[in-house]
Amino acid sequence: MSTTYKVPIGPVHVGLKEPVTAWLELDGERIVGARVRPGAIHRGIEFMARERNPIQVIYLSERICGICSFSHVLCFIRAIEDLAGMTVPVRGQYIRTLVLELERVHSHLLWAGVACYTIGFDSAFHLGMQLRERVMDILELLTGNRVNYGVATFGGVRWDVTPELAKAMREMIRYYRREFTPFRDIVMDDPIAHARMRGVGVLTGEEAVRYSATGPTARASGLRIDLRKSSPYEAYGDIPVEPIVPQDHFGAARGDVLDRFAVRVMEVYQSLDVLEKVLDGLPEGPYAAEANLNKVLASLKKAEGTGWGIIEAPRGDDTHVVHLKGGDENVYWWKVRAPTYANAVSWPLMFRGNELADAPLIINSIDPCISCMERMMVTDGRGDPRVVTRAELLERCRRKTFDMMGRRA
Amino acid sequence: MAAIFMLFLKFFAGVALLALVVVLALLFDGADRVAHARMQRRVGPPVFQPVYDILKLAGKENIVPRRAARFFFMLAPWLALVSTLMVFLYIPVGSFPAVLGTEGDMILIVYLLALSGVAMAVGGFASGNPIASIGAGREITLMMSYEFPLAIVITTMAWVAHKCGMEGSPFSLETFAASSVWDAVGKAGDFGLLCLFLSLVFVVPGEIGKGPMDIPEAKTEILDGFIIEYSGVNLALFKITFALRSFAMAAFVTSLFVPASFAGLLGGWGFAAAVLDFLLYWVKVFVVQMVFVTLMRTAFGRLKIWQASRFYVMRVAGLSIAGMLLLSIDVLTR
Secondary structure, three states: OOOEEEEEEOOOOOOOOOOOEEEEEOOOOOOEEEEEEOOOOOOHHHHHHHOOHHHHHHHHHHOOOOOOHHEEEEEEHHHHHHHHHOOOOOOHHHHHHHHHHHHHHHHHHHHHHHHHHHHHHHHHHHHHHHHHHHHHHHHHHOOOOOOOOOEOOEEEEEEOOOOOHHHHHHHHHHHHHHHHHHHHHHOOOOHHHHHHHHHOOOOOOOHHHHHOOOHHHHHHHOOOOOOOOOOOOHHHHOOOOOOOOOOHHOOOOOHHHHHHHHHHHHHHHHHHHHHHHHHOOOOOOOOEEOOOOHHHHHHHHHOEEEEEEEEEEEEEEEEEEEEEOOOOOOOOEEEEEEEHHHOOOOOHHHHOOOHHHHHHHHHHOOOHHHHHHHHOOOOOOOOOEEOOOOHHHHHHHHHHHHHHHHHOO | OHHHHHHHHHHHHHHHHHHHHHHHHHHHHHHHHHHHHHHHOOOOOOHHHHHHHHHHOOOOOOOOOOOOHHHHHHHHHHHHEEEHHHHHHOEEEEOOOOOOOOOOOOHHHHHHHHHHHHHHHHHHHOOOOOOHHHHHHHHHOOOOOOOOHHHHHHHHHHHHHHOOOOOOOOHHHHHHHHHHHHHHHHHHHHHHHHHHHHHHHHHHHHOOOOOHHHHOHHHHHHHHHOOOOOOHHHHHHHHHHHHHHHHHHHHHHHHHOOEEEEEEEOOOOOHHHHHHHHHHHHHHHHHHHHHHHHHHHHHHOOHHHHHHHHHHHHHHHHHHHHHHHHHHHHHHOO
């Protein structure tokens, strides 16, 4: 007779970067059932935005996430630019691309280090953290900050790339081409790392489509999807980017954690190439359409409509939808859909047939950003969160819409 | 009268040795942490950090979980510590004989180490926490896996000592400390000994729960496993036990396979040679611990429990059996 018992991974757990709970039903070490319960770090950012004007929301949107902060900012800004019909000078677009790729390098390096830490390979973790310092230094040199760069604004960017900075960046690219390869080899040739990552947390290509996985998680399952190729934005129209899938490099896509590791590692090299091309092709000219923020704000006050911004963040596609009301200074409503939300749905699939020892690695393998993801929480007002069904949620949505339209169902 | 005097002498020697061993084990643990950090390009803690940790923990209260089996929960750390400490009473230090060398041998050492492992697992099971139970279960699984190669190594060594006519009781560690087992066998035997040595070295991380075999503690998986509910004095006792276990295994490997001493060089100077051997012994233990504990745990990640179990039951057991066969051929054919 076998008895199962329940063990929580999280909300606060050494192996997890952010609070999320996975209740695992275990038979010995084997996982027989898993329920993921987010909801520990909801901050109501979209609600806060309704009391702020778009320029203030730029800095609020940066606080959605500490790692992919520029992706969220750019997404929000592109949504506003979309609805207000603003244009961005080419140099501004190139600098945005530059920061996006720097952020991708820094995010993937952090993830690779944390993945090693999760399997107890502390030496590789420290090596990864040390490698990451260089790109953080460059970001600090460009923007003045290591995280939450505050570099983007409507119609361009706030800081220019000086010749000295370009030189430092080229040096950084050379540094990574030289120093990153040993790190990759240490992990990917290590027998124990192979034993821990190969065949763990498998998500097949079909399932990735069915559960709408995005970004490196989907690419590791063999799907050729990358917004930088399929709907180019900023400078990606000039700089072609091919989606990186494991079957091109290793023969077959297995969709396991090692494939996700490999895809992210290859994307670091790809980002270095893109960075080099951006620096080579950096056009002269202004880097922002309008430096006077009061003018921008005045024009945004008149704007009305819904704008969309969709970009390829380091973790997958990030979508922001913003609505502004004419004559109203504040953001009327704003919806953020972070890549983790799409990827987290596949967690229960990845847990199938794996063991307790794999659970933190599987949770980390999609590079979860829980604070990006948590957009909603249900409470009865006494601090008791409970779960609503889909039908109930739909009913509530309808009721709310009717309320807002001023009539009853 | 002389018997009582000898008893007193042994008592004082034992107390002095155990005090020295605890301090040295903690210092070696500190050195291990510093070396580990330096290999990862970090600065690392002060060498005395484990001592500070113990002193701090000793001043904190013991918290017993409501669902714990109180008696076993409180007993386990003491049992683990005492049984690990007792190991050192049976290990000869340099050319000084073991304090209780006449009363016990290698088999007792293995049983004492197993007892402290079982005590840890009992503490984990008794703490009433599912995560601690998983850690304790892993500890037991790991123990069942590495005991087989360990038993092969020890019995083979004793058989070789007996057949080659090494002086002393074949199961006594003093036999191996007094004369080198490497000299006693031929060419094929040396390869066999190397196999046994490697098997024992692979058992070390499992036995002490470090390196690629820190599965029962697995910080990022089960949050330090069976010690998750321990705090205060109990946790301090466990920390000392962990440091002592790696120290004991290093000392065991050293006594069995690294018998180098000054006795041959300083033939006439009996006492000076004994003192130098005493110091040399700790240096040897330190080197063994650095290479086979610190380096191993820096170089590798953590295996899963079934992978570790398979590694011991298939690979290491196979290696030790190969060593046994080589030694048998060598000893029987000359």
